[in-house]
């Protein structure tokens with residue numbers, strides 16, 4: 001399908017399923033296991049760069065070790081999030097962090113089910129759903145990640161795999177206020193490769209249909225972010241695609257200059 005044909009198909013799907021095209025975009029940065037105290041200077045630079053209110057919502061998810069100091073640096077100029085949380089609020093879980101702890105340190109959101117958690121920590125869909133519930137319990141927005149591997153895409157299974165992850169990872173009582181979904185094809189994360197525009201549009205339309213099917217009409221307003229090798233050079237093209245309601249950005253969120261360029265490509269809708 002050409003990019004134009006895919007856009008037309010997505011518009012039709014949105015007309016059928018809701019108004020996923022008109023949502024304020026969210027640009028979220030995931031620092032992963034990167035960042036020492038010296039890197040807080042990037043957040044100061046980000047704050048300076050955001051002095052003129054951006055057209056979209058901006059969130060940075062630094063490592064938990066920096067969260068409280070990052071909140072100090074951000075001073076309300078942008079929101080902060082965690083990268084993972086335990087399903088329980090407290091207890092004997094050495095090395096883990098709860099959603100309540102993230103909230104206490106200044107977070108308003110948390111990423112759950114990132115493919116690196118699924119891959120390296122064996123997290124299953126039901127674990128991700130429990131973490132999403134934990135996020136809500138603490139008053140955080142959950143950014144629930146889904147995405148297919150390269151082998152799954154090559155086998156023609158990308159859509160059913162993502163549909164299955166939505167069914168397993170997104171609790172049925174999710175709302176647009178407490179949940180966003182990040183579509184992150186695993187093979188695009190940190191590789192410099194991205195799906196074609198037509199593939200992104202087709203997948204986002206599919207995710208929209210699955211979310212509306214699962215949540216009912218409120219699924220129309222749940223933001224669907226794209227993640228995987230978003231950078232200043234491709235952000236505008238990706239963020240202008242139908243039903244792309246923002247981006248989850250890894251490597252390119254580490255430097256304020258790059259991240260600001262991506263934020264600048266965000267749309268008010």
Ligand code: PEP
Nearest residue numbers: 189190227228229250251
């Ligand atoms: C991510 O880790 O969520 C991600 C999208 O990484 P990158 O932008 O580096 O591909």
